[in-house]
Amino acid sequence: MNLSITIAGVRFPSCFMNAAGARCVTREELEALGRSQSGAIVTKSMTLEPRQGNPEPRYYGFPSGSINSMGLPNLGYRAYAQIIPDLKRFQKPVIASVAGFGEEDFVTIAATINECRPDLIEVNLSCPNIPGEPQIGYDAEASERLLKRVRKVVSVPMGVKLPPYFDPAHQEAMARVLERVGVDFLSLINSVGNGLVVDPEREAVVIKPKGGFGGLGGTLIKPVALANVRAFWKLFAGRLPIIGTGGVISGVDAFEHLLCGASAVQVGTVLVEEDLGVFERLERELASVLARKGYDSPAACRGKLKEL
Ligand code: RRO
Numbered sequence: 001m002n003l004s005i006t007i008a009g010v011r012f013p014s015c016f017m018n019a020a021g022a023r024c025v026t027r028e029e030l031e032a033l034g035r036s037q038s039g040a041i042v043t044k045s046m047t048l049e050p051r052q053g054n055p056e057p058r059y060y061g062f063p064s065g066s067i068n069s070m071g072l073p074n075l076g077y078r079a080y081a082q083i084i085p086d087l088k089r090f091q092k093p094v095i096a097s098v099a100g101f102g103e104e105d106f107v108t109i110a111a112t113i114n115e116c117r118p119d120l121i122e123v124n125l126s127c128p129n130i131p132g133e134p135q136i137g138y139d140a141e142a143s144e145r146l147l148k149r150v151r152k153v154v155s156v157p158m159g160v161k162l163p164p165y166f167d168p169a170h171q172e173a174m175a176r177v178l179e180r181v182g183v184d185f186l187s188l189i190n191s192v193g194n195g196l197v198v199d200p201e202r203e204a205v206v207i208k209p210k211g212g213f214g215g216l217g218g219t220l221i222k223p224v225a226l227a228n229v230r231a232f233w234k235l236f237a238g239r240l241p242i243i244g245t246g247g248v249i250s251g252v253d254a255f256e257h258l259l260c261g262a263s264a265v266q267v268g269t270v271l272v273e274e275d276l277g278v279f280e281r282l283e284r285e286l287a288s289v290l291a292r293k294g295y296d297s298p299a300a301c302r303g304k305l306k307e308l
Contacts, residue, residue: 001287003039005264005298007241008157008184010093010119012264014039015298016254016282019245019268020097020122020161020187021045023276025074027083034090037279041087042266043080045099045124046109050076054129054209059272060197062206065218065247066269067197069129069209072099077109084116093119097161099127103146111153120185121154123147126163128193128215135193137163140173147181159185159243164192164224168231175235185241187266188228191215218269222247226260230305233261238303251285255293261303 005015017040023029025044033041053073060067074080080096087094096118100106110121125137125146136142137160151158160183165171178186195216197206205212225246232242244262248254249270257265271278286298295301 001290001296003283003287003298005039007243007263008120008159010157012039012093014279014283015258015264015286016279017095017243017264017266018042018271019266020095020124021068021070022268022271027086030083030087031090032276034087034092036276037283038092038276039264039279040093040095040119041090042095042122043084043097044074045072045097045127046074046077046080046113047072047099047101048077048105048109050074050079057207058209058214060206061218061269061273062197065216065220066272067195067207067214067216068191069207069214071129071209072127077112081112081116084113084118095120095122097122097124098150099124101130101133103149106146107149107153110150114154114156118156120157120159122159122161122187123150124161124190126161126190126193128163128191129209131210135163137174137190138170140177143174144177144181147177147183151181151183157184159183159187161187161190162228164189164221164228164246165231166224171228171231171235175232178240183240185243185263186232187243187245188232189221189225189246191217191268192221192224217246219247219249222253222256226256229257229262230260233303248282251282251287251289254282254286255289255301258298258301259303259305261305263299263302
């Protein structure tokens, strides 16, 4: 089955791709994504200067998911500006994830990266792991100020990676901001920030930074991810493409995201745990679910979730 999809006029050969952060920091990792069956190459969120990130251990996988506090380890935007044009040869979309410390960083990085012509730019408003830096996406006014400035310097399709929201009022407030800014797609959701995983045997936390607090991913966050995809799908009446992220470890999980309104799906935890072969498996599994259900493409079931 053909699993290709289109977002903001850009064709993706498959609806599956890596989530920003998962196996996408170095040139080698990005090129490996290019050679894999991933439908796109999404970069690690980049900052002005190269960063080592937080002290290790900073990622921990467990049966129902993962917790991370990577702390934005990345090569710095100048390095990605060199790498992105070279990724074109893989003939799949490149999504540049842009982060920063303060508005000015985002604007500088987005302007330079836009000149390299990635296929899309994803503005990360939701990193939960920098000590003392709140997630911008939880402040609607700050998000609007920042996005309005970034929008001015970005001419490729521009999307926003949002944190999970747990109340409709917050989703509605952010939807109004996004309407005023004018964005081309959404990536929902980033990890569920500031969770805590405890190892009872060692009577200890499992990651070092921030006293063990970190962003949760994987199966345990799937209902939160689906709820945010569905809420924003409804708020934009299905007119704003959504990339669903959170809790996809099987073709059925991806199908659930599509039913809620996602056009495509990103994988983080399962990609870290299973490596690049995961794309082939997920594509096979989703194709089989769609065929069994009588759908001939991912788009055919998009948003079709029934309510009781
Ligand atoms: O690098 C990280 O700690 C990180 C980032 Br930027 C993000 O957006 N989400 C996440 O779970 N970890």
